[in-house]
Amino acid sequence: xxxxxxxxxxxxxxxxxxxxxxxxxxxxxxxxxxxxxxxxxxxxxxxxxxxxxxxxxxxxxxxxxxxxxxxxxxxxxxxxxxxxxxxxxxxxxxxxxxxxxxxxxxxxxxxxxxxxxxxxxxxxxxxxxxxxxxxxxxxxxxxxxxxxxxxxxxxxxxxxxxxxxxxxxxxxxxxxxxxxxxxxxxxxxxxxxxxxxxxxxxxxxxxxxxxxxxxxxxxxxxxxxxxxxxxxxxxxxxxxxxxxxxxxxxxxxxxxxxxxxxxxxxxxxxxxxxxxxxxxxxxxxxxxxxxxxxxxxxxxxxxxxxxxxxxxxxxxxxxxxxxxxxxxxxxxxxxxxxxxxxxxxxxxxxxxxxxxxxxxxxxxxxxxxxxxxxxxxxxxxxxxxxxxxxxxxxxxxxxxxxxxxxxxxxxxxxxxxxxxxxxxx
Numbered sequence: 001x002x003x004x005x006x007x008x009x010x011x012x013x014x015x016x017x018x019x020x021x022x023x024x025x026x027x028x029x030x031x032x033x034x035x036x037x038x039x040x041x042x043x044x045x046x047x048x049x050x051x052x053x054x055x056x057x058x059x060x061x062x063x064x065x066x067x068x069x070x071x072x073x074x075x076x077x078x079x080x081x082x083x084x085x086x087x088x089x090x091x092x093x094x095x096x097x098x099x100x101x102x103x104x105x106x107x108x109x110x111x112x113x114x115x116x117x118x119x120x121x122x123x124x125x126x127x128x129x130x131x132x133x134x135x136x137x138x139x140x141x142x143x144x145x146x147x148x149x150x151x152x153x154x155x156x157x158x159x160x161x162x163x164x165x166x167x168x169x170x171x172x173x174x175x176x177x178x179x180x181x182x183x184x185x186x187x188x189x190x191x192x193x194x195x196x197x198x199x200x201x202x203x204x205x206x207x208x209x210x211x212x213x214x215x216x217x218x219x220x221x222x223x224x225x226x227x228x229x230x231x232x233x234x235x236x237x238x239x240x241x242x243x244x245x246x247x248x249x250x251x252x253x254x255x256x257x258x259x260x261x262x263x264x265x266x267x268x269x270x271x272x273x274x275x276x277x278x279x280x281x282x283x284x285x286x287x288x289x290x291x292x293x294x295x296x297x298x299x300x301x302x303x304x305x306x307x308x309x310x311x312x313x314x315x316x317x318x319x320x321x322x323x324x325x326x327x328x329x330x331x332x333x334x335x336x337x338x339x340x341x342x343x344x345x346x347x348x349x350x351x352x353x354x355x356x357x358x359x360x361x362x363x364x365x366x367x368x369x370x371x372x373x374x375x376x377x378x379x380x381x382x383x384x385x386x387x388x389x390x391x392x393x394x395x396x397x398x399x400x401x402x403x404x405x406x407x408x409x410x411x412x413x414x415x416x417x418x419x420x421x422x423x424x425x
Contacts, residue, residue, distance in 0.1 A: 017038070053078040159177075201232070218251070294400075345396075
């Protein structure tokens with residue numbers, strides 16, 4: 001079909017396109033890296049008319065398009081579709097050709113609105129209000145603990161791992177990360193540790209068991225909260241580890257904790273709320289205490305509308321926003337923190353995500369016993385796309401260690417030797 005060849009002209013790879021009638025076209029000079037399968041003409045018509053990668057992604061979620069072969073190679077179609085420019089004559093020819101394509105009931109995407117697609121903005125007003133943040137967290141994290149367990153590590157850590165070697169397995173890399181965080185915080189027996197956005201509780205359990213602290217976690221996810229409670233009871237950690245279903249803005253008191261950590265949380269806060277978020281951490285931290293913020297950043301300021309940001313907010317993280325690492329540090333400094341150390345972990349998250357995608361794909365049949373096919377496809381596509389984004393550098397992840405700004409020397413050793421060579425101390 002000539003229109004297919006025109007749409008894909010200039011694509012820098014090799015692929016095949018199989019249409020609903022069985023016709024197959026190969027693009028490029030070598031064996032296809034993947035085959036894009038269109039099951040209905042209406043979906044192909046929409047791609048011709050709009051050339052919108054989000055429509056193609058949604059068609060994939062709804063099983064109206066399939067990808068056979070290398071998913072990562074297929075995701076690079078996004079850049080090609082966005083960069084394509086058509087002349088007025090070509091646009092007219094495309095429109096004529098699209099309108100001639102057959103149609104039948106239910107073969108397009110109009111009217112399809114599975115639960116994962118529903119927009120929070122239509123259900124609840126007040127972006128980043130307490131109620132809406134609870135719904136946003138539930139949308140992502142309360143899918144199913146059993147679903148996450150299939151592809152996360154044994155500790156259930158849903159954030160960037162720390163690979164001392166590229167071939168570390170995921171379990172080892174996540175243990176590395178938990179210990180790396182504890183060493184950076186210079187945890188000591190008897191200290192009080194707060195984990196803001198504690199997830200399934202791996203870090204608070206690790207810190208209590210291996211570093212002797214009294215660890216407290218807060219989360220907005222009921223599934224995570226109930227899982228944490230069970231783990232605390234099963235491991236006999238009552239009195240040493242505790243957890244609350246609580247918004248960080250509702251934490252009371254001043255100077256309550258010796259150390260505070262937050263991993264993969266501030267992405268949910270919202271850029272406008274960063275002063276409140278960092279101000280809360282500063283208020284809760286004792287003088288001389290340390291705060292470690294581990295989070296994802298963007299390569300451009302603000303959270304500008306794009307295919308990527310629309311995809312994330314519509315299907316994965318409602319209301320999630322990223323900013324540059326420099327703006328994150330500026331917000332911390334304005335809240336009264338002194339920046340002590342910054343570590344970039346971008347390659348580590350690329351490796352982590354590829355592990356997660358492989359784990360999810362390996363457990364596809366079991367995953368479908370816990371979630372719908374569209375949900376499975378959303379997570380598979382999302383994590384693969386994120387792996388590419390970390391590899392290409394449009395997003396990063398940083399651990400920023402800070403202390404409450406006070407007069408005198410900051411409360412860490414003169415070198416980092418205790419973090420990277422703890423056995424030498």
